[in-house]
Amino acid sequence: MANSSPDKPNIRQVASIAGVSHMTVSRVLNDYPHIKEATRRRVLEVIEELDYRPNMAARALATQRSRRIGVLVESAVEFGPISTLRAVEFAARASGYAVSSIALRDGDEISPQEAVDNLTAQGVDALCVVSPRSSSIAALRRISIGVPMLVVKPEKDPLFLTVAVDQQAGTTLAVDHLVSLGHRDILHLAGPLDWLDARARERAFHTRAKAWGLRERAIVVGDWTGDFAYDFATGLRELPEYTAIFVANDDMAIGLVHGLHDRGFSVPDDLSVIGFDDIPLARHVLPPLTTVRQNFHALGVSVVDMLRAAIEEREIPQTTRIPAELMVRASSGPPRGGRA
Known part of the structure; x- marks a missing residue:
């Protein structure tokens, strides 16, 4: 017709x-x-x-609705936050909503309060906060919003709607994979622990390592960048006692592999390396990186579904954790010499 x-x-x-x-x-x-x-x-x-x-x-x-969702992104330069933002934009557009976004970066003069004020001034129907730090959450608790707010973070919250990729399950997959290969001494290279995702992965690592009876070892706290991990690897005086490294994101994991190579160590023959995120480059580095894949598309759909339900005063969907998936590639193998 x-x-x-x-x-x-x-x-x-x-x-x-x-x-x-x-x-x-x-x-x-x-x-x-x-x-x-x-x-x-x-x-x-x-x-x-x-x-x-x-x-x-x-x-x-x-x-009396603008059909617009405001998104506050803690950092639009990291793969996870920007991928989440894009997924939210795609899901919102498919549902007839538009998105306004503001990114907070280190050194910015704009505060969470000012960012929220800027978004609410645009008449948004709801707000979403992506990849927050604990300091930002503390600030948001003191702000009167007036519209539904969802925070993409691992734990539930009494004040906000929450949804996230299951950080604990993803970390468990990584640790279990290394244990299945025979590793019993694993180092965790964490992200900045003010970031809620980094803290969730660090806690999950300790929980799973303890459950397996692995050697207790102090973590190394990084800054999400490949440069930090490269410097850490090239600074090793000798081959360490640990036989595997679980890294909190792929950027650091790739920098680590590069640094280990330049230091004269082989991955995975001397040290196995596992990342987190599954950035597009992860499958093309040498060796291709074993990593935990986050399903950002499903995360974006869940964010928009929950916010639309809140806006339209319908029952809120109960899916708050998106499954993670382990992508096994060539950067992980048995411990050197078969030593467990």
């Missing part, structure tokens, strides 16, 4: 052809729950046939 009218189709034309009221069409567009599936399907078919595009400004006036 092609639209022969030179004018753009409107909601009343959709309603007339579908045999429903224009209010029913509006409810379908806004995903109201209590609509018969046959009616919803018929309306959507007519919308597609007419190539109808709702007037977003009119919809905002009618619903």
Whole structure:
């Protein structure tokens, strides 16, 4: 059924052809729950046939909603935060929402309060905070928001909606893989522990290492960068007693492998290395990096689904942890000399 009218189709034309009221069409567009599936399907078919595009400004006036989500990103230079932001933008666009975002970086003069004020001034319907630090969460607790807020962080929170990739499960996969290869002495190269994801991985590592009865060893705290890990590796005086290193992100893991190579050590023959994130480059470095994959697409969909439910006063989805996946590649192998 092609639209022969030179004018753009409107909601009343959709309603007339579908045999429903224009209010029913509006409810379908806004995903109201209590609509018969046959009616919803018929309306959507007519919308597609007419190539109808709702007037977003009119919809905002009618619903008193902007259909815009504000996103505060703790750092837009790290792979995890920027991947989460992109996933949220994609999922929001697919749901008829737009996204406004602000990134906080080290040295910025803008505070979390000012960032939130900037986003709420744009009339957002909800806020999402990506990859926060504990200091930012403390600041957000003191701010009166006025719209639903979701924080992408590993633990639940009494004040905010939360969802995250399951950091504990991902870390467990990494440690169990190394143990299955025979490793019993594993170093953890952590991210900055003010970052909630880094803290979650560090805690999960200690929990799983203790459960396996692995040697207790102090962690090394990095700064997420490959340069830090490279310097750490080249600074090793001799081959260490530990036989594997679990690294909190892929950037540091790749820098570590580079540094170990320049120091004259072989990966995985001398030391096994596992990262976290599965950045696109991870499968192309030499050796290809064993790492924990975070499903950012599923995370973005969950963020938008939860915020839409809160905005539209529907039941909040209960999925708050997205499964992680271990990508086994060539950077992990048995401990040197078969020593466990």
